[in-house]
Amino acid sequence: MVSVDSIIGRNSLHRKVQRSLRIQKLRAxxxxxxxxxxxxxxxxxPIGDMLFRSIENQLVSEVLPRTTxxxxxxxxxxxxxxxxxxxxxxxVDLAIATEVxxxxxxxxxxxxxxxxxSSLFRKSGRSIKKFGADDYRKAxxxxxxxLASIDYWELLAEGTxxxxxxxxxxxxxxxxxxxxxxxxxxxxxDFLFVVLANDIKSPGATPTQGxxxxxxxLPVISELPEIRFKELFLDTDEDWAEPDVWDTIQxxxxxxxxxxxxxxxxxxxxxxxxxxxxENERLYALIFSRxxxxxxxxxxxxxxxxxxxxxxxxxxxxxxxxxxLILVLLPFWTSLLVRTSAxxxxxxxxxxxxxxxxxxxxIANLERLELINNQTGTIIAMSHILLPFMILPLFSVMKTIHxxxxxxxxxxxxxxxxAFRRVYFPQSIPGIGAGSILVFILSIGYxxxxxxxxxxxxxxxxxxxxxxxxxxxxxxxxxxxxxxxxAVVLALYxxxxxxxxxxxxxLG
Amino acid sequence: xxxxxPYDTSSDKAWYYIFRVICGxxxxxxxxxxxxxxxxxxxxxxxxxxxxxMLRLEIEGFSLKHYRDFFTNPDWQVAMYNSFRIxxxxxxxxxxxxxxxxxxxxQSHVPFRRTIMAILISPMIVPLILSAAGMYFFYSRIGxxxxxxxxxxxxxxxxxxxxIITVTATLTGFDKSLTRASASLGAGPIRTFFKIQMPLILxxxxxxxxxxxxxxxxxxxxxxxxxxxxxxxxxxxxxNGLREQISxxxxxxxxxxxxxxxLLLSTIEIxxxxxxxxxxxxxx
Numbered sequence: 001m002v003s004v005d006s007i008i009g010r011n012s013l014h015r016k017v018q019r020s021l022r023i024q025k026l027r028a029x030x031x032x033x034x035x036x037x038x039x040x041x042x043x044x045x046p047i048g049d050m051l052f053r054s055i056e057n058q059l060v061s062e063v064l065p066r067t068t069x070x071x072x073x074x075x076x077x078x079x080x081x082x083x084x085x086x087x088x089x090x091x092v093d094l095a096i097a098t099e100v101x102x103x104x105x106x107x108x109x110x111x112x113x114x115x116x117x118s119s120l121f122r123k124s125g126r127s128i129k130k131f132g133a134d135d136y137r138k139a140x141x142x143x144x145x146x147l148a149s150i151d152y153w154e155l156l157a158e159g160t161x162x163x164x165x166x167x168x169x170x171x172x173x174x175x176x177x178x179x180x181x182x183x184x185x186x187x188x189x190d191f192l193f194v195v196l197a198n199d200i201k202s203p204g205a206t207p208t209q210g211x212x213x214x215x216x217x218l219p220v221i222s223e224l225p226e227i228r229f230k231e232l233f234l235d236t237d238e239d240w241a242e243p244d245v246w247d248t249i250q251x252x253x254x255x256x257x258x259x260x261x262x263x264x265x266x267x268x269x270x271x272x273x274x275x276x277x278x279e280n281e282r283l284y285a286l287i288f289s290r291x292x293x294x295x296x297x298x299x300x301x302x303x304x305x306x307x308x309x310x311x312x313x314x315x316x317x318x319x320x321x322x323x324x325l326i327l328v329l330l331p332f333w334t335s336l337l338v339r340t341s342a343x344x345x346x347x348x349x350x351x352x353x354x355x356x357x358x359x360x361x362x363i364a365n366l367e368r369l370e371l372i373n374n375q376t377g378t379i380i381a382m383s384h385i386l387l388p389f390m391i392l393p394l395f396s397v398m399k400t401i402h403x404x405x406x407x408x409x410x411x412x413x414x415x416x417x418x419a420f421r422r423v424y425f426p427q428s429i430p431g432i433g434a435g436s437i438l439v440f441i442l443s444i445g446y447x448x449x450x451x452x453x454x455x456x457x458x459x460x461x462x463x464x465x466x467x468x469x470x471x472x473x474x475x476x477x478x479x480x481x482x483x484x485x486x487a488v489v490l491a492l493y494x495x496x497x498x499x500x501x502x503x504x505x506x507l508g
Numbered sequence: 509x510x511x512x513x514p515y516d517t518s519s520d521k522a523w524y525y526i527f528r529v530i531c532g533x534x535x536x537x538x539x540x541x542x543x544x545x546x547x548x549x550x551x552x553x554x555x556x557x558x559x560x561x562m563l564r565l566e567i568e569g570f571s572l573k574h575y576r577d578f579f580t581n582p583d584w585q586v587a588m589y590n591s592f593r594i595x596x597x598x599x600x601x602x603x604x605x606x607x608x609x610x611x612x613x614x615q616s617h618v619p620f621r622r623t624i625m626a627i628l629i630s631p632m633i634v635p636l637i638l639s640a641a642g643m644y645f646f647y648s649r650i651g652x653x654x655x656x657x658x659x660x661x662x663x664x665x666x667x668x669x670x671x672i673i674t675v676t677a678t679l680t681g682f683d684k685s686l687t688r689a690s691a692s693l694g695a696g697p698i699r700t701f702f703k704i705q706m707p708l709i710l711x712x713x714x715x716x717x718x719x720x721x722x723x724x725x726x727x728x729x730x731x732x733x734x735x736x737x738x739x740x741x742x743x744x745x746x747x748n749g750l751r752e753q754i755s756x757x758x759x760x761x762x763x764x765x766x767x768x769x770x771l772l773l774s775t776i777e778i779x780x781x782x783x784x785x786x787x788x789x790x791x792x
Binding site: 035 | 649
């Protein structure tokens with residue numbers, strides 16, 4: 001007997017269905033792809049960039065390559081003394097950096113970790129110009145005039161003989177090009193002559209015939225006064241003798257660091273592992289706990305105010321409910337800045353609320369309440385702004401609770417309170433969850449309102465992040481604080497998605 | 509008024525009124541700040557509270573001078589111009605990409621639907637300061653920081669979640685047999701989309717667009733970081749005004765913006781009702 005399957009070709013049918021499903025899938029993905037790529041470029045990658053900045057630390061080793069390389073093998077403790085050679089490397093690094101003002105950037109980078117380094121670098125950057133390098137330039141160009149032109153140095157840099165000179169010259173040139181300062185007319189910098197002289201007289205480089213007439217230069221170089229870098233640096237600033245300064249440079253030499261995260265948790269890098277900062281420098285634990293405290297308070301206030309309103313709306317006939325709903329939606333739709341400015345106007349010392357309280361005699365004119373530029377201001381204004389985000393999810397859940405349950409409870413002898421507590425309230429919990437998570441997520445990352453009405457005590461972690469990005473320019477720390485905030489928000493977002501489902505968000 | 513049952517006790521009745529008073533107070537809390545700054549914006553003095561003349565309803569207490577300042581001050585005018593230059597373009601981008609993606613997402617077999625959705629909605633959930641910081645870092649690397657295009661891209665990204673949410677919501681009630689009927693009558697997929705699907709989801713698309721517009725029009729954090737001095741928008745100027753020296757002109761702008769949101773809210777409400785009627789869902 002021939003099976004039915006073989007006649008209608010079941011396998012081929014199966015394949016056809018599979019194929020059409022696959023086409024459907026591809027078409028759906030094709031529709032989504034443009035937006036997905038758009039969001040990736042304009043949003044997801046930028047966030048990734050921020051995460052990267054929180055661990056990235058290339059500046060120190062890029063600007064001070066010789067110094068950090070030398071420090072790698074040093075064991076720095078309290079009795080350690082910086083050797084002469086270290087100051088020689090520091091001189092070359094700083095000489096290149098000062099040409100393009102990079103030393104101030106490294107200075108401020110290291111200043112985040114140890115105060116005082118910024119001014120140390122700036123001072124030294126100024127004084128190394130007076131270390132006597134110009135004498136070297138004069139003496140050497142007198143003997144070999146070609147040394148004054150950049151072309152000659154280009155030739156030198158191609159050779160492999162004077163490695164130190166070559167690397168220093170190339171790095172110097174690269175920095176100038178980055179800064180758009182390099183052309184054929186550029187004069188070789190003074191410090192390069194010191195580097196070259198050092199290479200020529202160093203025992204490893206025996207005089208041979210090459211691009212450089214060494215035999216002409218050697219006598220001149222040996223007559224030149226030796227530059228005592230260590231003394232000169234210590235004359236500039238005694239801090240260079242401090243092992244602490246070198247320890248900080250050594251700790252922040254690697255290209256990646258967990259230092260920003262340690263900072264965010266009020267720790268700092270020590271030579272033997274992380275250590276807690278002294279009491280008076282601890283800041284972030286306070287700000288994080290304040291952010292948490294205010295967000296929880298705002299969520300609770302919203303729940304307290306939102307629950308009765310949602311209950312009221314859900315138990316009204318539809319046509320009245322829609323009318324009252326407008327009273328919730330209008331604030332929701334009004335510009336955030338408008339609402340914040342309204343609160344700023346209302347809560348001022350000379351504002352409407354204080355004026356009314358004085359007029360009805362509740363408080364004396366001289367005892368006006370401090371309602372703004374503190375936590376009270378932030379909590380009042382933000383509860384108002386976020387209240388609709390609590391009412392709307394609560395309302396949509398309560399609408400589905402059928403009134404017959406409560407009626408049944410009452411008919412079985414429950415008091416109204418028991419009926420509410422045992423029957424109605426448990427059914428409204430999904431709405432409480434949805435609204436509370438939403439309000440909490442939104443409040444924990446708020447920036448505008450706390451910035452405008454929070455003063456110094458009513459600000460959130462976001463205000464600190466903004467401060468680091470736009471004022472203190474400690475981008476790494478800002479990024480690390482941001483990443484911690486992001487982790488908290490994403491965890492809550494995940495919970496929200498599990499509990500409510502992200503596509504169930506209602507927008508009015 | 510309330511129709512009490514004979515078995516309702518007096519405490520039931522008392523609670524009924526107390527509850528309504530509480531709700532009234534909360535509604536008052538919601539509306540009061542918005543209502544109070546409207547009359548204040550007509551203040552003839554440079555005060556942020558009601559002057560005795562205003563309370564006595566004397567005509568000298570009121571004036572339009574803050575409105576005049578808004579419409580003649582070049583700073584405010586540039587800011588308004590910038591806002592209207594950025595928001596519509598950002599909205600178009602969000603609506604274009606967003607609608608396509610929402611249609612894709614509402615098909616029956618989409619792999620990783622949940623994950624894709626979560627990523628597309630994330631600009632709404634991630635705190636604005638983090639989006640702003642990330643965009644500031646990344647856009648500076650690729651040379652978009654401080655440019656018009658940079659701000660438009662950033663605002664479009666922020667508006668997309670709203671378009672996705674409203675359009676997918678309209679599509680969940682969409683009757684698939686309509687497209688099948690159209691196909692069986694000989695219409696191609698493109699014709700079906702424009703003649704059948706588009707008119708039905710249009711209300712959702714428009715209200716998503718309005719959300720996206722408001723998001724961009726009202727956005728300040730990202731523009732502060734990604735924008736530059738020549739791209740100052742209305743919210744940027746308001747933010748500066750509020751942070752440094754608060755001027756009563758802000759009250760006039762606030763009143764204008766409130767009027768604008770009333771108009772937008774009414775439009776969305778009308779669209780929502782129309783959409784429900786069209787899709788045969790009666791408001792219940």
